[in-house]
Amino acid sequence: MSKQIEIKDLDIYYGSFRAVEGVSMLIEPRTVTALIGPSGCGKSTVLRSLNRMHEVIPGAYVDGSVMMDGQDIYGAGVDPVNVRRQVGMVFQRANPFPTMSIKENVLAGVRLNNQRISRKDADDLAERALRGANLWEEVKDRLDLPGSGLSGGQQQRLCIARAIAVQPEVILMDEPCSALDPISTLAIEDLIAELKNEYTVVIVTHNMQQAARVSDRTGFFNIAGTGKPGKLIEYNDTEIIFSNPEKDDTQNYVSGRFG
Amino acid sequence: MSNTTVKPEQGSKLSLRAGKLPKGATWMVAIGSIIVAIVLGMLMTGGFNIPLIALLAGVLNFIVLYAWSRTVEGKRKATDRVATTLVTSSFVIALIPLISLLWMTLVRGGPVILESPTVLSRTMEGMKGIYDQDYVAGEGELLGGFYHSIIGTVLITLAACIISIPIGVFTAIYLVEYAGRNTLGKAITFLVDVMTGIPSIVAGLFAFALFGTFLTLVDPGGIGSAKMGISAAVALSVLMVPIVVRNTEEILRLVPMDLREATYALGVPKWKTIVRIVLPTAISGILSGITIAIARVIGETAPIMVTAGFARNLNWDLFGGWMSTLPTFIYDSQMRPTSPGVAAAASSDRAWAAALVLIVLVMVLNLIARLLAKYLAPKGAR
Amino acid sequence: MATSAPAKSEPTAQSRPVVRIGDRVFSALTLAAGILILLTLAGVAIFLLIQSWPVIGAQTTDPEQITGGGFFKYVWPLILGTLISAVIALIVATPFALGIALFTSHMSPRRLAPFLGYTIDLLAAIPSVVYGLWGLALAGNLVPVYRWLAENLGWIPIFAPDAEGTVSQTGRTMLTASLVLAIMILPIITSLVREVFLQTPRLQEEAALALGATRWEMIRMAVLPFGASGISSAIMLGLGRALGETMAVAMILSSGAFTWSLVVTGNQTIASEIAQNFPEAAGLRLSELISIGLVLFVITLLVNMAARAIVARTTVKGN
Numbered sequence: 001m002s003k004q005i006e007i008k009d010l011d012i013y014y015g016s017f018r019a020v021e022g023v024s025m026l027i028e029p030r031t032v033t034a035l036i037g038p039s040g041c042g043k044s045t046v047l048r049s050l051n052r053m054h055e056v057i058p059g060a061y062v063d064g065s066v067m068m069d070g071q072d073i074y075g076a077g078v079d080p081v082n083v084r085r086q087v088g089m090v091f092q093r094a095n096p097f098p099t100m101s102i103k104e105n106v107l108a109g110v111r112l113n114n115q116r117i118s119r120k121d122a123d124d125l126a127e128r129a130l131r132g133a134n135l136w137e138e139v140k141d142r143l144d145l146p147g148s149g150l151s152g153g154q155q156q157r158l159c160i161a162r163a164i165a166v167q168p169e170v171i172l173m174d175e176p177c178s179a180l181d182p183i184s185t186l187a188i189e190d191l192i193a194e195l196k197n198e199y200t201v202v203i204v205t206h207n208m209q210q211a212a213r214v215s216d217r218t219g220f221f222n223i224a225g226t227g228k229p230g231k232l233i234e235y236n237d238t239e240i241i242f243s244n245p246e247k248d249d250t251q252n253y254v255s256g257r258f259g
Numbered sequence: 260m261s262n263t264t265v266k267p268e269q270g271s272k273l274s275l276r277a278g279k280l281p282k283g284a285t286w287m288v289a290i291g292s293i294i295v296a297i298v299l300g301m302l303m304t305g306g307f308n309i310p311l312i313a314l315l316a317g318v319l320n321f322i323v324l325y326a327w328s329r330t331v332e333g334k335r336k337a338t339d340r341v342a343t344t345l346v347t348s349s350f351v352i353a354l355i356p357l358i359s360l361l362w363m364t365l366v367r368g369g370p371v372i373l374e375s376p377t378v379l380s381r382t383m384e385g386m387k388g389i390y391d392q393d394y395v396a397g398e399g400e401l402l403g404g405f406y407h408s409i410i411g412t413v414l415i416t417l418a419a420c421i422i423s424i425p426i427g428v429f430t431a432i433y434l435v436e437y438a439g440r441n442t443l444g445k446a447i448t449f450l451v452d453v454m455t456g457i458p459s460i461v462a463g464l465f466a467f468a469l470f471g472t473f474l475t476l477v478d479p480g481g482i483g484s485a486k487m488g489i490s491a492a493v494a495l496s497v498l499m500v501p502i503v504v505r506n507t508e509e510i511l512r513l514v515p516m517d518l519r520e521a522t523y524a525l526g527v528p529k530w531k532t533i534v535r536i537v538l539p540t541a542i543s544g545i546l547s548g549i550t551i552a553i554a555r556v557i558g559e560t561a562p563i564m565v566t567a568g569f570a571r572n573l574n575w576d577l578f579g580g581w582m583s584t585l586p587t588f589i590y591d592s593q594m595r596p597t598s599p600g601v602a603a604a605a606s607s608d609r610a611w612a613a614a615l616v617l618i619v620l621v622m623v624l625n626l627i628a629r630l631l632a633k634y635l636a637p638k639g640a641r
Numbered sequence: 642m643a644t645s646a647p648a649k650s651e652p653t654a655q656s657r658p659v660v661r662i663g664d665r666v667f668s669a670l671t672l673a674a675g676i677l678i679l680l681t682l683a684g685v686a687i688f689l690l691i692q693s694w695p696v697i698g699a700q701t702t703d704p705e706q707i708t709g710g711g712f713f714k715y716v717w718p719l720i721l722g723t724l725i726s727a728v729i730a731l732i733v734a735t736p737f738a739l740g741i742a743l744f745t746s747h748m749s750p751r752r753l754a755p756f757l758g759y760t761i762d763l764l765a766a767i768p769s770v771v772y773g774l775w776g777l778a779l780a781g782n783l784v785p786v787y788r789w790l791a792e793n794l795g796w797i798p799i800f801a802p803d804a805e806g807t808v809s810q811t812g813r814t815m816l817t818a819s820l821v822l823a824i825m826i827l828p829i830i831t832s833l834v835r836e837v838f839l840q841t842p843r844l845q846e847e848a849a850l851a852l853g854a855t856r857w858e859m860i861r862m863a864v865l866p867f868g869a870s871g872i873s874s875a876i877m878l879g880l881g882r883a884l885g886e887t888m889a890v891a892m893i894l895s896s897g898a899f900t901w902s903l904v905v906t907g908n909q910t911i912a913s914e915i916a917q918n919f920p921e922a923a924g925l926r927l928s929e930l931i932s933i934g935l936v937l938f939v940i941t942l943l944v945n946m947a948a949r950a951i952v953a954r955t956t957v958k959g960n
Contacts, residue, residue, distance in 0.1 A: 088852075458887070464692075467692075528661050528663060625762065
């Protein structure tokens with residue numbers, strides 16, 4: 001239920017603009033990996049390339065490979081739709097489908113593949129996913145109400161429930177707490193710690209304390225200047241990145257001297 | 260907090276790879292279907308029946324594409340392909356009549372204007388059927404024209420602008436800057452919506468009834484003299500005002516509140532803030548909205564024919580006598596040709612030439628609106 | 642005087658709100674413009690009613706004076722004709738409008754999309770009289786199709802041939818008029834629906850894609866539900882347009898008595914009845930035409946209010 005990701009010499013382009021250059025990293029299963037760095041350094045782009053969501057932007061393409069348990073997700077004959085089935089994603093702002101109820105939101109991905117899921121199975125699955133997202137107790141009495149009626153933090157956990165309901169191998173999180181208050185942030189961070197028991201989690205965050213709190217490994221990205229491609233400067237255990245990094249750039253960034 | 264997480268379900272793991280149709284499969288199927296349809300169609304009817312072949316080709320295309328994709332790529336992908344093809348073909352089919360219309364106007368109207376450019380400078384005053392018969396027989400040039408209609412169009416539209424632009428813009432200002440959420444504001448918004456839906460011929464009848472009612476007060480038999488340029492302008496205003504209000508309102512609401520507050524904080528009174536800050540910021544959008552409104556009403560026929568009649572001569576006086584505009588000229592020429600029978604082709608020629616002029620006019624106005632919105636926009640607003 | 646005024650009256654003078662002349666004049670001007678719109682709309686109803694008065698008088702005293710032998714006998718077939726043509730136009734145009742809107746907003750090559758959108762807007766601006774001219778020129782081409790319909794599907798009342806067993810020889814029938822109407826309202830509905838589709842939040846679309854939806858599934862999950870109320874109001878506005886559209890019908894239809902068959906000569910809509918007869922009308926006939934105009938006004942008013950009600954009821958909350 002959890003896969004290893006190996007990124008090899010990945011370059012990401014938007015048209016002729018090279019946004020990210022030469023990223024290689026090995027992400028182990030059942031770990032939380034944080035990607036940090038200043039704005040515009042390409043960390044979100046790298047994250048979105050892990051489930052081929054960057055292709056939504058016209059003209060975007062990659063050079064290099066991303067192996068999931070030895071299978072290249074950019075290989076010939078690979079369908080991005082299948083990749084996304086196995087790599088769930090949680091976005092910066094909670095985006096439940098406004099016309100669907102809480103339960104329908106959770107089941108949205110499952111219904112795509114299995115139209116005739118029985119009522120009982122559907123209920124069970126919804127409950128499991130919502131429990132997995134630590135949301136069950138809060139919403140179990142209003143499963144048929146619209147998902148957009150929940151608070152920001154609850155909506156974000158609903159989106160996590162929606163992502164794990166399809167039983168993916170990997171969960172990607174793109175600054176999942178940046179629009180939330182501290183208490184909701186704490187709830188999500190607790191949840192990330194639990195998710196790691198089952199999934200490979202990759203999270204992009206602007207908040208260095210958050211990276212330090214939740215992740216096992218941290219990758220630091222930086223750019224040399226505007227218009228230059230983003231690069232992976234250092235990738236190591238979180239403890240090392242925050243206490244004794246190898247590169248000066250990393251040291252400067254984590255100690256708040258620039259960024 | 261509960262510690263339960265989703266239990267992994269073994270076994271149901273799908274591979275990343277999926278069967279895929281070769282590149283260009285959609286085109287291959289489409290071309291194949293057309294060829295098979297032609298053959299089938301000929302076998303069935305023994306002739307080249309285009310509607311039947313098109314129908315057969317369409318049905319075949321969908322069946323083959325779905326079946327092939329279903330076996331290779333699975334049900335979901337097959338549905339996706341069929342939906343995409345359906346949407347794309349609806350687009351192509353719908354374009355056919357629209358392109359045909361533009362093409363026909365160009366082909367029928369273009370040569371007339373090139374060969375007889377005098378249609379642009381002559382009126383229909385003194386036109387007789389015999390001239391048209393000569394022209395159709397090849398014994399004379401195309402006489403008559405629609406200069407009077409161009410002038411009529413310009414005059415009536417200008418008058419409509421003079422009436423409707425101040426009303427429209429001021430109403431929009433009231434709605435955005437003064438009404439807030441009060442009842443009057445809501446009522447006006449609602450009625451502007453209702454006005455948008457008034458059929459143009461009803462607007463024409465209203466203007467005619469309005470002037471007719473007052474003129475009969477002066478002269479009991481005077482309802483006929485309600486047909487004049489200014490009635491037409493009032494009719495067009497009824498159609499134009501809601502468009503101007505809507506477009507202006509939309510633009511004014513885009514002007515950031517901060518900008519107004521910044522000016523209030525400097526001690527500038529409200530009306531000056533509106534006149535000096537809000538309107539100049541929004542001016543490109545307002546002008547563009549007004550141009551769109553003009554383009555919309557300049558092609559109106561029905562309200563003009565019930566308010567201004569069908570003039571054959573040049574009339575500069577908005578307050579007396581019938582007037583002609585390009586749309587009513589087109590209708591009148593086509594439906595009541597100067598010379599019936601074969602020579603009606605001459606009237607038809609003039610109608611198509613006028614249609615071309617009208618379409619060009621509308622397109623130019625739309626283009627101006629686009630350019631206004633693009634180039635006059637305040638710098639750094641985006 | 643000013644010097645002898647007691648000092649304590651100063652605070653009251655200060656706290657009185659200062660109303661500037663400029664503000665007063667300006668707000669009065671804008672208010673007047675707004676009220677003028679209220680008056681205009683009331684005026685439409687009032688003046689049409691004043692000019693229709695002779696018809697109401699004739700209806701109560703001597704209905705035989707009225708064309709068709711009574712107001713209701715006169716207006717009923719016209720209402721039916723108006724509704725039939727508008728509904729056919731809507732049924733034909735709506736699927737295509739949705740298709741074009743989806744194609745230009747989500748399926749066309751990205752570089753092409755803005756150009757296509759602009760083209761649709763331009764087509765929406767083509768004057769209806771030109772559509773009429775075009776439809777009239779091509780109506781004859783539909784005669785074989787109508788003949789085929791009458792021969793093979795003639796048992797259905799709407800495709801029934803006339804008493805002599807033939808169909809219209811000019812193609813100037815209700816079906817032709819309705820098809821031209823459909824083509825006319827197509828760009829209008831399309832540009833409204835396209836606008837709605839383009840406003841689908843990017844986040845919703847990405848959420849669907851990230852769950853592994855195909856493009857069509859993404860459209861069904863995110864785009865269509867989001868646009869539902871916008872689509873219905875666009876359709877209703879299209880219906881309003883089709884009901885009130887005059888020229889295309891007035892030019893194409895060779896008018897005649899009401900018939901259910903769409904492929905023979907006959908039928909008339911309210912708007913085209915007015916357009917075809919107004920130039921020569923006088924006296925009671927003039928009032929008749931104005932009174933059916935009032936009927937058309939009421940019908941379109943109801944349709945537009947229904948459109949607004951739909952939007953108000955189905956608007957998605959939280960967006």
